[in-house]
Amino acid sequence: MFGIEDTYVSLAYLLCILSALLCVIYGAINWNRGDEPVDSADVRWATRQQQETTEEL
Amino acid sequence: MHLAQSISPLEVVLTLLYLAAVAFLGWLGYQRTKTTADYLVAGRKVHPFIMSMSYGATFISTSAIVGFGGVAALFGMSLLWLTFLNIFVGIFIAFVVLGGRTRRMGHRLDAHTFAELLGRRFDSRFIQAMAGLIIFLFMPLYAAAVLMGGTEFLATAFSMPYVVALLVFGIITAIYVFFGGLKGVLYTDALQGTIMVVGMLFLLIWAYVSVGGVAEGHKELASMSDQVGAMKAIGHRGYTATPTFGWGRPADLKPGMPSPYDMWWIVFTTIVLGVGIGVLAQPQLVLRFLTVKSGRELNRALAIGGPFILLMTGVAFTVGALSNAYFFKHEVVRGQLVSEMPADVIIKKVPGKANQTAQYTLMHIDTDSPPDGKADVDLIRPADPADVRVLDDGRVEVRSRASSIRRAVVFDQVEGAWMLNADSIIPTFVTSAMPRWFKIIFLLTLLSAAMSTMSSQYHTLGSAIGRDVIEPIMGSPPPGSNRTIYTVRVGIIIGLIMATLIGYYGRGEYIIPRATAIFFGLCASTFLPTFVGGLFFRRITRPAAITSMLVGFIVTALWLVFVKDAEAGSIGLVRWFTGGANSILAGYDNWPVLDPLLIALPLSTLTVIVVSIFTRAPDPLHLEKCFAASAPGQSAGAATSVH
Numbered sequence: 001m002f003g004i005e006d007t008y009v010s011l012a013y014l015l016c017i018l019s020a021l022l023c024v025i026y027g028a029i030n031w032n033r034g035d036e037p038v039d040s041a042d043v044r045w046a047t048r049q050q051q052e053t054t055e056e057l
Numbered sequence: 058m059h060l061a062q063s064i065s066p067l068e069v070v071l072t073l074l075y076l077a078a079v080a081f082l083g084w085l086g087y088q089r090t091k092t093t094a095d096y097l098v099a100g101r102k103v104h105p106f107i108m109s110m111s112y113g114a115t116f117i118s119t120s121a122i123v124g125f126g127g128v129a130a131l132f133g134m135s136l137l138w139l140t141f142l143n144i145f146v147g148i149f150i151a152f153v154v155l156g157g158r159t160r161r162m163g164h165r166l167d168a169h170t171f172a173e174l175l176g177r178r179f180d181s182r183f184i185q186a187m188a189g190l191i192i193f194l195f196m197p198l199y200a201a202a203v204l205m206g207g208t209e210f211l212a213t214a215f216s217m218p219y220v221v222a223l224l225v226f227g228i229i230t231a232i233y234v235f236f237g238g239l240k241g242v243l244y245t246d247a248l249q250g251t252i253m254v255v256g257m258l259f260l261l262i263w264a265y266v267s268v269g270g271v272a273e274g275h276k277e278l279a280s281m282s283d284q285v286g287a288m289k290a291i292g293h294r295g296y297t298a299t300p301t302f303g304w305g306r307p308a309d310l311k312p313g314m315p316s317p318y319d320m321w322w323i324v325f326t327t328i329v330l331g332v333g334i335g336v337l338a339q340p341q342l343v344l345r346f347l348t349v350k351s352g353r354e355l356n357r358a359l360a361i362g363g364p365f366i367l368l369m370t371g372v373a374f375t376v377g378a379l380s381n382a383y384f385f386k387h388e389v390v391r392g393q394l395v396s397e398m399p400a401d402v403i404i405k406k407v408p409g410k411a412n413q414t415a416q417y418t419l420m421h422i423d424t425d426s427p428p429d430g431k432a433d434v435d436l437i438r439p440a441d442p443a444d445v446r447v448l449d450d451g452r453v454e455v456r457s458r459a460s461s462i463r464r465a466v467v468f469d470q471v472e473g474a475w476m477l478n479a480d481s482i483i484p485t486f487v488t489s490a491m492p493r494w495f496k497i498i499f500l501l502t503l504l505s506a507a508m509s510t511m512s513s514q515y516h517t518l519g520s521a522i523g524r525d526v527i528e529p530i531m532g533s534p535p536p537g538s539n540r541t542i543y544t545v546r547v548g549i550i551i552g553l554i555m556a557t558l559i560g561y562y563g564r565g566e567y568i569i570p571r572a573t574a575i576f577f578g579l580c581a582s583t584f585l586p587t588f589v590g591g592l593f594f595r596r597i598t599r600p601a602a603i604t605s606m607l608v609g610f611i612v613t614a615l616w617l618v619f620v621k622d623a624e625a626g627s628i629g630l631v632r633w634f635t636g637g638a639n640s641i642l643a644g645y646d647n648w649p650v651l652d653p654l655l656i657a658l659p660l661s662t663l664t665v666i667v668v669s670i671f672t673r674a675p676d677p678l679h680l681e682k683c684f685a686a687s688a689p690g691q692s693a694g695a696a697t698s699v700h
Contacts, residue, residue, distance in 0.1 A: 003272030004134065005279060008299040012137035016371050019144040023363020026153065027105075027356050034157070034352025045164040045347065052169060 068215075068497045075252075075501050079233065079508070082244040105357030110250030111509075112345045112358065113365040116147065116336070117253065118510035119206025119503045120199070122373045124569025125328070127479040129377030130461035130486075131288075131567065132324050133296035134278070136378070140371040142333025148362045151337060156355045158592045159346040162683055168347070170517070171340035172525035175584070178591040179599045180679055182529035184606065189525025191583060191610060192340050196518040197552050199576040200511060201559035202569045204230070205480065207507045208560060209569075213467070213484035214496045216433045220470055220561065226507070227557050233508045234515045234549065249505035254368055256502030259495065260487070261372040267490050268382045277382040284385060284460040287404075292320035296378050300324055306646045316646035326652035327574050334654070335577025338584040340521070341513035373483070377461075380486040384457055384464040388489055390434050392424035394453045397438070402466060403476035406565050408626035408639065412472070419466065419475060420445075420455065434489070435466055435475075461486070471562055479567040515549045522548035571623065574652070582609035582657035586665040594669075595680045601668035609661030616653035625649075 001010040129136040159174075168174035172192060176185025204227055211222035268274035275297055282295030292301035300320040307317065336342065349355055397420050405413040418438040436457050439445060444456040457464055465481040468474075487499050523545030534540040563572070586605050590597040617624040618631075619641045625631050626639035635641075642648040 003275035003279075004297045006135075006298045009134045009137065009297055012135065012141055015141040016137055016144065016367055019141055019149065020363040020367040020371075023144065023149055023359045026149070027358070027360025027363075030353075030356040031360070032353065034354075034356050036351040036353075038350065039164075041164040041167070042350070045167055045169075048167060049169055049348075 068500075071497050072500065072504075075504065076229070078248065079245050082248055085244060105354060106361055107244075107247045108349060108354055109358035109361035109365060111246035112342070113362055113369070114246050114250040114253060114505065114509035115345060115513045116143075116339075116342060116510075117366065117369040117506055118203040119210070119507045120202040120510075120569050120573045121370050122257070122503065122506060123206035123209055123483045124202055124480055124567065124573060125332075125370065126373035126377035126483040127461075127465075127481070128328060128567045128570045129374035130380050130482040131479045132293070132300070132320065132328075133298065134275075134375065134378045135299045135324055136328060136374045137371065138325070139329045139333050140367065140374055142329060143336070143370050144363050144366045146333055147336040148359065148366055151342070152355045152359045152362065155337065155343075155589070155592065156346045156349070157352040159343055160349055160355075162592060163347040165685075166683060169344075170520045170525055171343050171584075172521060174343070175587060175591065175602070176525070176529070178683055179587075179597075179602045180676075181599050181603065184587075184599075184602055185525050186529045187603075187606060188584065189521040189529075191579070192521040193518055193526065193548060193552075195576055195579055196340075196514055196521070197555035197559060198572045200514045200518070200552060200556040201563065202572040202576075203507050203510050203514065204556050205560045205564065205569050205572075207503045209478075209480045210484040210487070210500065210503050213481055214488045214500065218470065219467070219564065223557065223560050227553070227560070229504065230508055230511045231553055234512050234553075246509055249509045250365070252498075252505045253502050254365065256498050257368045257372045259498065260376055260491070261368075263491055263495070264376040264379050264383070264486075267387060268379050274379050274382055277386055278378060281381055281385055281460070284381065286460065286463075288320065290317065291315050291323075292317045296381050304647055318647055319650045322647050322650045322652075326655050327578070327650075328570060331574040331578035331581070331652050331654045332570075334585070334658070335574075335579075335581040338580040338588055339577065340580070340584075341510075341517040343588070344513075344517070376486065377483060380461045380482055380490075383486065383490050384459050384461055388457045388464075390422055390424060390436065390455045390457060390489070391448070392422040392434065392452055395421045395423050395433075397421070400475045402437070403469065403472060403474055403565070406472075406476075409629055409632045412474075412476075414474075417466075420453075422453065422455065435468075437463055437466060469564060471564065476565055478565060480564070480569045515552055518552040519545035519549035522551075575617065575624065578652055578654040578657075579610070579613050582613045582654055582661050584609070585658065586662040590665050590669075591683075595684065596669055596674060597665060598669045598672040598675055600672045601665045604668050605661045605665035608664045609657050612657035612660055613653040616656060620649060621651070621653060622649035 002013055004010040004013060125136065125139070162168075162178065163174050166174065166177040168177050170189070172185045172188035175188050176182060204223070207226040207230070208219065208223045211217055211226055212219045215222075217225070265271055265274055268277055278296040279298075282298065285293040285295065294301060301317050302321045303318040305316065305318070310317070346355075349358075397418060399416060400419045401414040402417050402419075403412045404415050407413055420434075420436055420438050422434045422436070424434055436455065437459060439456060439458040441458065444458050446454045448454055461482045462477050462479055465478050465485045466475055467478045467481050469476045469478075488496065491499070523541050523543075527544045528534070528541060531540075559572070583606050586609070587597070587602040590605075591602065618628050619625055622640045622643070625641075629639075631641055632639050638644075640649040
């Protein structure tokens, strides 16, 4: 496969491409799933993060 | 060769333009408050392209491209197993399994550093301080690897002395880290990720074209199995073959010969597993999950992140291996022969003893003169005299006929001698095989890769000491005090100095991937069972988390100091006691090359389970705080505004 005779190396080459495809397909299928409303914990976290970043700058 | 000759004015202008663009985007982001936190406060979504570029650009650094690309040139394409793990574990598992839970728990516990997340999950300031201290002490190793990756390219491609390149690259990235990198402005991440994609895509296409195509290139590589040299003794079977697998020592092996299974254990335990699994417990990457709004963004980012990593490490490892075919069969160097001299070249640094050297004739060729316009080249004279030809105009034409490692010969200022250096292979390939204008594209690719990773590394490192170690020990500073800010900054400066010193003294062989693997393996063994266990299981107890982290850290440290040959050799404690061997298991084949991860991670995992069983269950109220949903709050912006 791909001019590589060693089974394990050609398998690795193939799996690299397939795993990238898996990410694309999974991402595409679930493109609109998993949305969550921003809750109070999210806002508290982001506010403190903003403060710390501003302080460090 | 003078520096002024090796860098054209156009290259300087392009680099300055790039730096100006990064600075402008940083300023723009600051003015318009487009940081991840700002988005969250406003309840808005970060575009999935930007989220995945940001994660990917932080994940992938010059260490992956230059360091691991070089080790792929040395060991061959079996390194692609690491790319598979980078994508499947580092992206798919990380995003699908860990990302959402990390984000929710991090926000509930108001955790802003990885150590704080662990500390608050187990309600322990000790855990936070311990994790912070480990990150602060060992992150410089990884930061040095990233720094050295960029430096090696700058030194090779632009004929700079290594120490000058180290300072130039270090100063550029340090300025970036201090003036903008900390803010994590999204536009700069997106710009840097995009430049990396363009650079690596072009590198892949050109590399395959320069060796005759995909299948042809692989076949040429396969035909070079006799070029692996001394590595055949440790199990190298060729650049497209898996190393010989086995354990121990065959009965017919002569005394004093290394085990023919060593390379398999080096490649698959240190390089593939250490880095492939270690990514899950990387402090600076875990933090990225906290900056997204919802699982939907993670899903969308996944679709871009997978191919991004394939283009990064997949390309680097493939091109690294293919460089052997290019140097051996295709490279032709033309130019003015400046000097030809015999030299003892270091082929292996041996800690505490005389370095292993071989005598070669080194040819120094000035290829800068017209018409080909490339930089200076230092190469080992080919064995066959027919491969060196004097042209009619007095210049020489040399077919290098070398494997990649023999082609990457550099002058080591610390040793004061020439040496073979796997970390120089990718820079040498880019300089020799690619068109000159690509050098600047690749430099910008590496600058992008280094800046995006280093800004996260130093931010993590500074916060680790300032917020995770000093604050829990000394207590929170009084209102209006700048103590934490100062300690964070001092931490960053110490980290920068440590990384630069490691970069100066540690150069040689394949130190970049080794340093990276040590940090990744250490993080996996110390943090992974506690981190993943804490995310998924309510029954994991505080004493279990503490003992697991201690076991993971101590076993890794002991293994590196007393057993793992390369690291124990560099530290020298065992040699000091024994007067000879670097490892206490020197007589036991394969043990000295086994990565500590294989011992420490199972032990720390077992510890977290067993101690949890035998200790009192955590307080249900605390668990409720960690796992239960918090009250709905500001959500209006989420539905209306799309970036």
